[in-house]
Each structure stands twice: as C-alpha cells, then as structure tokens.
Amino acid sequence: MFRLSALTYVIVGVVLMAMIFGGFWFLKIRREKEEIGYYAKKSAELDVINSQDSQNRAVERVRNAMQQVRDAEVAWKQVTSWRTPAAGTFNMTPNRWQLVVNTRRWHGRAEADLNRWVRRNGVTMTSPARLLVPYPTDQPNDLVQFYFNYPALPFPVAIWDMGTITVQGTWDQIMQNVRSWSTIPGYIASVRGLSITGTGSRLQGTYGLTVVVYVNTPYVSGGPGENGGVPQLGGATQGNVGGNQQGSGTMERGGGGGGGGAAGGPTPIGGPPANEPTAAGMGGRAN
Amino acid sequence: MAVLVVLTLAGTMLYASQVSKTLAGYKEEVAAKEIIAKQIVDTAASADTILANSKIVLTNFELVKQIDNSNGKYPRLYNTLKGYIPSFIRVRSISAASGGPENSVVTIQGYLKTFQQYSDVMIALLRFPGCSAVGRSGFGPIASGDAGPFGYDPANPERGPIPGWSSVTLTMSITSGPFANLQAPEPRATLAGAGTGAAPPAGGQPAAGQPPISATTGGAPPSSGGGNTLLGGLKGR
Numbered sequence A: 001m002f003r004l005s006a007l008t009y010v011i012v013g014v015v016l017m018a019m020i021f022g023g024f025w026f027l028k029i030r031r032e033k034e035e036i037g038y039y040a041k042k043s044a045e046l047d048v049i050n051s052q053d054s055q056n057r058a059v060e061r062v063r064n065a066m067q068q069v070r071d072a073e074v075a076w077k078q079v080t081s082w083r084t085p086a087a088g089t090f091n092m093t094p095n096r097w098q099l100v101v102n103t104r105r106w107h108g109r110a111e112a113d114l115n116r117w118v119r120r121n122g123v124t125m126t127s128p129a130r131l132l133v134p135y136p137t138d139q140p141n142d143l144v145q146f147y148f149n150y151p152a153l154p155f156p157v158a159i160w161d162m163g164t165i166t167v168q169g170t171w172d173q174i175m176q177n178v179r180s181w182s183t184i185p186g187y188i189a190s191v192r193g194l195s196i197t198g199t200g201s202r203l204q205g206t207y208g209l210t211v212v213v214y215v216n217t218p219y220v221s222g223g224p225g226e227n228g229g230v231p232q233l234g235g236a237t238q239g240n241v242g243g244n245q246q247g248s249g250t251m252e253r254g255g256g257g258g259g260g261g262a263a264g265g266p267t268p269i270g271g272p273p274a275n276e277p278t279a280a281g282m283g284g285r286a287n
Numbered sequence B: 001m002a003v004l005v006v007l008t009l010a011g012t013m014l015y016a017s018q019v020s021k022t023l024a025g026y027k028e029e030v031a032a033k034e035i036i037a038k039q040i041v042d043t044a045a046s047a048d049t050i051l052a053n054s055k056i057v058l059t060n061f062e063l064v065k066q067i068d069n070s071n072g073k074y075p076r077l078y079n080t081l082k083g084y085i086p087s088f089i090r091v092r093s094i095s096a097a098s099g100g101p102e103n104s105v106v107t108i109q110g111y112l113k114t115f116q117q118y119s120d121v122m123i124a125l126l127r128f129p130g131c132s133a134v135g136r137s138g139f140g141p142i143a144s145g146d147a148g149p150f151g152y153d154p155a156n157p158e159r160g161p162i163p164g165w166s167s168v169t170l171t172m173s174i175t176s177g178p179f180a181n182l183q184a185p186e187p188r189a190t191l192a193g194a195g196t197g198a199a200p201p202a203g204g205q206p207a208a209g210q211p212p213i214s215a216t217t218g219g220a221p222p223s224s225g226g227g228n229t230l231l232g233g234l235k236g237r
Helices: A006-050 A052-082 A096-117 A140-147 A171-183 B002-053 B055-071 B073-082 B115-126 B187-194
Strands: A124-127 A157-169 A188-199 A202-214 B090-098 B104-112 B131-137 B166-174
Touching: A006 A052, A006 B002, A052 B002, A052 B055, A096 A140, A157 A171, A157 B187, A171 A188, A171 A202, A171 B055, A171 B073, A188 B055, A188 B073, A202 B055, B002 B055, B055 B073, B055 B187, B073 B090, B073 B104, B104 B115, B115 B131, B115 B166
Parallel strands: none
Antiparallel strands: A124 A157, A157 A202, A188 A202, A188 B090, B090 B104, B104 B166, B131 B166
16 A cells, blocks of 8 residues: 655645645635725824814815905995996996997096096196097997907907006106096096106106906896897998907997987997998898 | 644635635725725815816906016016116116016116116115026117116217227016016916816707806805806906
C-alpha cells in the first residue's frame, strides 16, 4: 500500500493553509480592505464638511449673500428714486402709438435737462453748441425694441452716447463740472477721457459723455413678447436698416431740429420715414 | 496537521467576517454623514442661488457705483498730478488714456526753459504714485505757429512765443496705484450681462399685484416697501 511520509503531510498541510488564506485574501479581504480605505478617507472628508466651523461658514455665506442683496436693493431704491426720470415724467404703460408721442415729449425735457446741467459750475460749453439727445423714432415697435432696448434688456433703458463735449472755465470749475455728472437727478451719466487744455484761468476741458436712463415704469405696453408689438405698416423692425433709422430706434429730426419734444417736427406717427418708401418697408410689419 | 488546516480555515473566515463588518460600519457611517454634508453644501450653494436670482439689481447697483467712481477718476488724477508738476514748467495741456485695467498713460504738453529743467522734470514726474516710466520729446526752439507759453493768443499775430523756451511733450506710464485704472464701465454690455439673470415673465402685462424683481430674488426685500416697477424700485418723487 502506498504510504505518505510525515514531511509530505506537513508540506500538504502548509500548502492547504496558504491556499485557504490566500484565497480569502485575494478574493474577499483585500478588496474589502481597499474599500475600507476609501470609505475611511471619505469619512474624514465628510467630517471636515460636517464640522461646526464648516456649518457656520455655510450659514455665514448665505447670510452674507442675503445682506449683499438687501444692501443692493436699498441702494438701488435710492438710485431709482433720484436718478431715473421722476414719477409722472414718463411711463411706458399706454399703448405703443401713444408711447411714441410720450417719448417725443419726454425727449425734449431730457434734452433740456442735460443742456442745463452741462453748464453748471460756471463753465460755458464751447462744443457742441447744444447737446442733442438721439431723436426717438416714430415706429412704435422699434422705439421699444431699440430706443429702450426692451426686451433685449430685462427692463426699458435708454443709453445715449452724447459724444465729445468741450467746456471752458477755470481748473476748479471744470473738475466740479465733471464730478457733477454723478449727481444729475433723473439720469445716470458716465464721463470718460477728460483732457485739459489752455493756460491760466481760461482752460478747456474735453470729455466724452454717455447717459443711461432707466425708465421707472410698472410695465411696458405690450410686454416683452412677440405679441406685444402693435401692427404697423412700413419701418419693419428687422429689415429696417436703410434710411435714417438704422434699427437703432432713432431717426433724424424733422423740421425744428434740436427742439425735441412734440414740437420738434415729428414725422407723422405710424407712417414710414419720408425718405424710406421702399418696397420692403411697405410690405408690412415684421414685428 | 488536519487540525491546523481547519483552524486556519476558521481563523481566516473569522477575519474576513470582521473585515466585512468593519466595511459595513464605514458604509453606514459615510451614508449618515453624507446626508448632513449634503444639507450643508446645499445651504452654502443657496447663497449662489440668492445672488444669481438678484443678478439684475446687483448688476444695476454695481454699474451705477462704478460709473460714479469712474466719473471722479480723471479729476482725482489731475488734481493729484498738479502737485507733482514742477513750477518751472508751464503746462499747456494734460490728457490721459486708459491702456487697460492696470495701465494708463498721461500726456503732458508744456513749455520749459533750460535743458536742466528738461532733466529735472523727469525726476519730478517719476515721483508720482504708480508711475513706472516717463518719456520726453520735443526740447528745442518752439516751432513757428506754436502758441507758446503764458497764454499767448495765436489769433494775435503781433505777439509771438517768448524766445528761449521749449515746447516739450512728457508721457507718463502709470502701471500701479490708484491711477492705473482709468476705465469707465460700458453700460450696454454690462446690462446685457444682467439679462441672463432673473427677468420679468415674458409676454403681456404682469398680473395685478405682481411683485417686482427685487421681491422674487430669494433675499429679503427692503423693509420699506418692495417697489412697483420693472426696476424693482419705488419712486420717491
């Protein structure tokens, strides 16, 4: 009969023990230990997130954000109170045809306001002879869409580049004149690129001026949607790149020029500009 | 030997089960912590939501603030610069241009008398805060047709520039400090950016009593009234 030696039993036993442990190690224990390492690391990371300090910072962050918004809203309320057209001066709630008329009237007042303000602090304006606010178009839909940038911007706002202005006065008068644009009521004015020329007390200051006019209105007639436009012939919004409207919501002044307001020689409401009776323009409204 | 093998098997199985228990414990612990962590992360993230929902009013306010700040930049620059210009130079014009958020260039055109002054004025202007370089040009006889210093009126041909003076142009590069940035905000682009935030509902007029933008932001509205316009402000005049 075949008989194994003791050494064989020992060797087979050791091999069996090694196989048992190895099998468990490679098939189960090692994988789970790796997972334990991963979870331990994640647990440590979560401990950092869940720490009291982290919770406090999260709450503080929210508190700061709310405070920031509150501060901005309070400050913005002051801005809208003093630096947008005064209540009753201008609103955009009537129908858009009426809005064209209202805008012309308001335009005249705005132009007068700016011309008064530019001569503050004892300076005289040498160039241009008179500030001209871009003249609003008589096309009601274009007026809202381009002149007031609505609904491209979430609220109606007119942005006028007034060009380069030259004023004459002393050093202090010119500096005060530039600074004073930050306090003009009803408007927000941005001055850029001041240069000073001259000697003695006869100095000339030249700067660029942009005026931003937030229109404080409960809503805009017709709203921002496509259906908000009124039906109109001629002066189609999208194709209106010829003539003098340029898709900018402005047009050349008629007749009186510079006078602004309804008396400034408005083009008949609803009709196409006199020099723009194109076939495309007569084809009906695009908006 | 057989006993040893059986013991090894039993020991290994015991060890494996302990490892499994430890793993299960970690999983439970992590799952529990994740719930709390998510709450904290959500809380922190809600700050971003609050700010995003109020983007319009924040942008408007920031734009006005920046405009007001930029309106004073040039007067502040020139008033400060005046103190650094030596008395021996007769300034004819000062202009400044922005070269970006951290660079502005000031150009001074004026008149001085001697070559020593031409040198000294460079040292004087280099003392200006943030001025990193000064350039100069033009020293020499005043060209015909130049008005010259002391308020000479070119419309009066009977009087010419004072002899011996030189018309010079000095250029200062300002790259740091409060006068390096002369940029003014661009309103249209800024406001267009605000349009990507919360906006009034599209289409038609808002229903009666609709809250203004500022009251829909998630942040507490101002205590003194929410406002009644698209701008979220209440008219005080």
